[in-house]
Amino acid sequence: MTSATRILIDTDPGIDDAMAIFYALASPELEVVALTTVFGNCHTDVATVNALRLLDIAERPDIPVVEGAVAPLVMPYRGPVAFVHGTDGQGDVFLPPSSRAPLPTTAAQFIVDTVLADPDEITIVLLGPFTNMALAMMLCPGLTQHVKQIVVMGGAAFTSGNASPASEANVLNDPEAADIVFGADCPIVMAGLDVTHRITMTDDDLARFAAIDNPRAQHLAAIMPHYVRFYLERNGVHGIYVHDSTTISYLLAPELFSWRELPVRVDTGHSVCRGRTLPALRDSDEEGPWHGRRAVRILTDVDARAVIELELDHLSC
Ligand code: RIB
Ligand code: CA
DSSP states (O other), rough: OOOOOEEEEEEEOOOHHHHHHHHHTOOOOOEEEEEEOSSSSSSSHHHHHHHHHHHHTTTTSSSSSEOOSSSSSSSOOOOHHHHHHOSSSSTTOOOOSOOOOOOOOOHHHHHHHHHHHSSEEEEEOOOSHHHHHHHHHHHHGGGGGGEEEEEEEEESSOOHHEEEEEEHHHTTTTTTHHHHHOOSEEEOOOEEEEEETTTTEEEHHHHHHOOSHHHHHHHHHHHHHHHHHHHIIIIISSEEETHHHHHHHHHHGGGGGEEEEEOOOOSSSSSSSTOEEEOHHHHTTTTTTTTTTTOOOEEEOOOHHHHHHHHHHHTOO
């Protein structure tokens, strides 16, 4: 029997983050070693409390939570998106406080320590702005030579953005960090809007959560109406895009996806294109901005029905 893939999830929970975390926890193929938190959908302190509460619901007190950065590397935090995820980041259900506390270290330091303690075995899953991973790379140059793989929800290579016409939300929340992480020296998989906008959980799919008799599915059923309302009012979509869970589906079943492999840079300028993820579609000039960067595996298509069924199956356990 092959051993479970060890994953560290960096997250800004977030309704779709909660889905992804519960999906990972329900996957015997994955071992979640920690949750680290970051600003994004909500402030970092709210993200930390939510990470602890989600682990309470999942009855996983063994998994540590570590609080991360409260602001992007360079620019101020753009602020919470309560209209998407609720003022509490969890659909305004206002969960009870957790009895647990985060570990007394920083997410960046924790990422460094975790990777160095288990070289070549840790997969990092980024579900929020990439700030903590970028800080870890700055703390320990050469770190990513020892990372098994980084799988990110973020970016929009061949399609338009969602936080601006040019940029996806996690990247726009910290373009400088994203540009650092896309330059990492390990395999990188980008589950951006190119693929996540092809996966819509329909109202019928979502109704299936309510029928699943476990606390994780019941929590998702409780928080989902807020998210569904947002998609209907803002995008005219019936159902939800399954953003963050796509990273977990890829780890479980990469054969359900197709991709292109190209180096990626992020526009860190202060124009209308700030935060745009730019793949090198042709060979980069010697010493040009893409030169010497590893190709990123950019997910471009998916068997959407198969990944939705995969996730619903896992969440039913
Ligand atoms: O663009 C989608 C991403 O932004 C997801 O990670 C969602 O949780 C928000 O953070
Ligand atoms: Ca997220």
